[in-house]
Amino acid sequence: MHLLRSIIFVVLLPTILYAQIFNCNFSPPELRATCFQFQQFDINARRNIMLRNTQSQPTFFAPGVPDNNQLSPAVPQQSFNPSPYDCMDMRCLCPYFRGRMGPGGNCVLPLGGTLNRATRKEIRMMSDSERNRLFKAIQQLKNSGEYDRLSDMHRQVGIASGAHSGPSFLPWHREFLKRVEIAIRMVDPSLALPYWDSVLDSYLPDPRDSILWTPLFAGSTDPFGNVINGPFAEFHTLEGRPNINRRLGSEGHLFTERSLNDIFAQTSIERILAYTAPQQGCPYPANFGALEYAHASVHLWVGGDMKPPVTAANDPIFYFHHSFVDLIFEQWRQTHQNRWAREREFPPDIPQCSNSEHFAHALMRPFNILNINGLSNAYTDHMYSYAQRPTCTMQYDCGSLYLFCSRHNGVPHCVSKIRSNGQCVGYENEDACYQGICIDGFCRPGAFETTTTAAPQNATPSAQPASSGFISTLGGLIKRNGGQTVPIPTRNTWNSGAGNGNCFNDDPCCSLWASANECPHNIAYMSRYCKRSCGYCRNNMQNRKGCFDRHISCNYWRSQGECSRRRQWMAENCQLSCGWCHITKHQLCTNVARMSRM
Template sequence: MMHTLSAFVIFSLLVSNVRAQCGSLPANKAEKLEAQINCSMLTTVEILGELVNLVTQTKTCNSKLTFLSNELTKACKVIERQGKSEVDISRSDNASQTIRVDVTDGFGPCVDWLRGHCSELNAKVWCLRVGLWRVSHLNTTQDDLAEQRLFGTSLKIKRNEDNEEQRSRRSTRKIKRIAPSDITKPNTGYRIRKEYRTLTLSERKKYHDAVRELYEDETFSCFARVHRKGIELKGVHRGEAFLPWHRAFLALYEEALRQIDPDVSLPYWDSTIDDNMVAPSLSVMWDAEHMGTGRGKVNNSFAAFDTDTNPLIREIANGKGKLIKQEKIDEILQNCKMGDMFKKLEGIHNGVHRWVGGTMTGRLSASDPIFYMHHAFIDLIWEEFRKRQNSSACEFIDPGTDYPVFDDSDDIRPTPEDHMPNEKMDGMEFMLNKLGIENFWTKNWYGYAERPSCANNCGNSEDMVCDPENGVCVGMQAEDTGAVEDFQPAPEPVAMMMMDRGASVSCRTNPYHVSCPASAPAQRVEDRAAAFVHRDLPMPVNVAKIEDVVQNYKYREDETPPESEPVFFREELDNDCRTLDTAVYDIVTAMLKGKKIPSKNRYKNLK
């Protein structure tokens, strides 16, 4: 009753003003609406819909309407420009203030939120403005109204009260409300996505803060549930809809971030830069200033993030999966038809999910913020492919119409029903699969900054450096390994008993293995590296510190609860053998060969 009475009180004030300003408004229409509202015959959304019609009529009567027209559209214009409802609502109050109101909330929750910040009347007027904007700009259908009658106007997720199906349905509804009514144009404007490590400190903080706020208001978890729902319905992965589905999904996630802070864009994680490292597991990507720990429960900006089943955990460089190699991208870009490449791109995408491990391996993988940055890079690769399609190299194929469909007559398996172009997107049923390949996404929604390369000084980032020998950007290591000179040949190790790393498979792959038989003094670089690791030769101080870091990682892992979600992403046939266990051995081997390891404090320029 509170909702209808509040709406009735303010509606009466508005109607009185309309009558005063425009005598031609039919009185019986206003009286009928008042009666319906007072008797709870209309939902809040339906009331607001009628108010929209009412405002339209008054504008045709009097183009100079000084109060209703100005006051009801003032906030709408600001919201439309900023993409969020942060506007000065004090007006007649003494103190000017800015209060954030969620435009997806109903009238009652909106008023409740504003009580104490401004006068009761201002709160009600403001919330009707927000409601008018919502009705005008967001998709509201009969399905929405039916579900609103079932669940109420608030979409807050109550984990202890709702079952999984209800949470899933609410999550879809919440994401739908983020989508603009005209899906071809975002409410928050065009944006450019940059490689994560090229963000300035201020940009990175803004991004982290927006993700944190998205998590705290449950929207982040809604996206994770929608992705899980899509996996369970089989229309998101292992098929033709993989790329278009995730393109639309990422765009709406980014839109949600920008409704919090319009200066934020979704960065991408170019994992080829980490693959170029000697020990990717020690990249700055996984320190506290960036994406948080790579082993165990995640700390830093994303500390205390959890899923519906577990805390957010990672297990990077675990011997399963692998990072993306540039040569694999080059192979994909040789194709001209989407049908010839989408499986290959999904395949290299799977490897990164397994390499990160933990939460990223299961159906709730979208509970890890790295998920969105990884998929943004996959989308970037697809966009590079689409640009090549629309060139002379591919005879100017229109990528916006190149949705692949296979039937029984083709040599490969037929397109699954859920992946057909005219099927609704699983988990985002308010869109069709084919919508995801249309050209408006990168024309109106977003674009990509140039990938870091030696030609652009690796994006002028302090977190990567150009390797002139190989012509690629290499990620910075978080810990300093010291100078190459620290590994100058030691005195003749005549009396030393070295470990023969070729004695067994375990000895070749795990330098910490203690059961390897003793043999003659080390001669090869690999043998000398093993001797350092086993402390048969004195380990340089900086490398010894890295060994301590690795051991601390492993302790954290031992204290982490096991991931309860089943593994979804398939394991690669040729996994990356540069694991966390081999990190020190790999570093020592490289440095014995004279390779410089760039870190925050050393070798910031390899030229």
């Protein structure tokens, strides 16, 4: 009977899913394809949720305590596998950099310098040295396989989860970017994930001629769209292709100052964490001005790998673009919400408006947090901040060799420099061409004679206010470029592969059970919760004896109260920090098993 119900359910599933969807034919023509895409993501997610609900969940039983089979520990809710990517402050992150917490709460690195909150800059505002170190770090992550592992996270949830087509789009990508930035900083702690302000390119006669699409930055393409030079040339894709692909300007459009102002004009959280794939009966109308829609148009404009979510993260420009999306999101939060509201305001859970993967307290797959946790102030309190978007005045330039200040319309604003032979119509009297001059509407070799003062590179004079027509600096979070010089910390290298140190048991009884031959006899439990003892992975302290800490962050976890909250895992992996020494392995197993049942 159960099988028959499942067959009937699968047969009727398409009818159920398509019966109530919004008709995208009524959407603006330029957004119609995106509307259908968001709808399909929502349909996929609802299908997966329904299928999961019809499947029985596996049941796990822990073996009994040796010599006392009447007592067995509680089964952990889930396997705990902490990594630097889970961190939300420098105290948590510091041990992974082999640092130590010094006076004033600073993380002091082994060979000097401190690990500070990252400052995300517009990529053209980075110094040449800083930008080249960033590209080398990304290349190192690519060569180690960590870049692909992170990108595959996005691919796995790209078309059927809470990552797209609904309210958790922005929180999900905020958490994802935090993890990518940590990976970059594990290679070079002085770095941060930059943002790509595509408004700077939107002013150009042809944004494809931006300096961004040259070997100095993201690289240029051959006639088939393959990226053939620059720092990301020969980046093999997750699908096995030898090059990243782009189709610049074939469809879609970049962010504009007007589109940003439209977003900042919104006053309710439902217009920001928007329902972008509502069904019939949703009390909130389709919001085609939502940030998720605007961001998707930039994906379409870049094209190639960036067009479908399942391949978008192949291209590092994906991360720079989403860093700017997160900046927009944070500026809206700082403008329209107080500190309390920023962490608590989430659109209501309405099944007709979004699938349950987007509900506030749904698990943010594949991360071990809830969607609403992605609104935490801790991200920008402790992990990163944003440098101001590039600005200029009638007297001062943008502070970058790769931007120029356009003043011909009376409102000074920064614009991307144009590559050699690129179109510069309308900018004949401005310093628009990189290492060139605008002649007859095209950038040709030459030297432009400027009459304005060049601001120091990576700095904007603090005495000069931002132009009223453009977004200004936000106090506290959005920091002005420049300021005190921070010593560059010593670089580090790191590999998160489970084959090294990231291999733990979840219970102090695991080694005793393994000795009693439970690994082959209770595979369901042992393969999930006793990976190290059963040999599913290896730890760099695999055979060490005595009372010690297996995890590098045990002191931090103890300070967070985890010795009590996560007693089984801590007893196995943080025995020294939790003070559970001077007892036998069997006594520790028995005592923790009893306490887990209380």
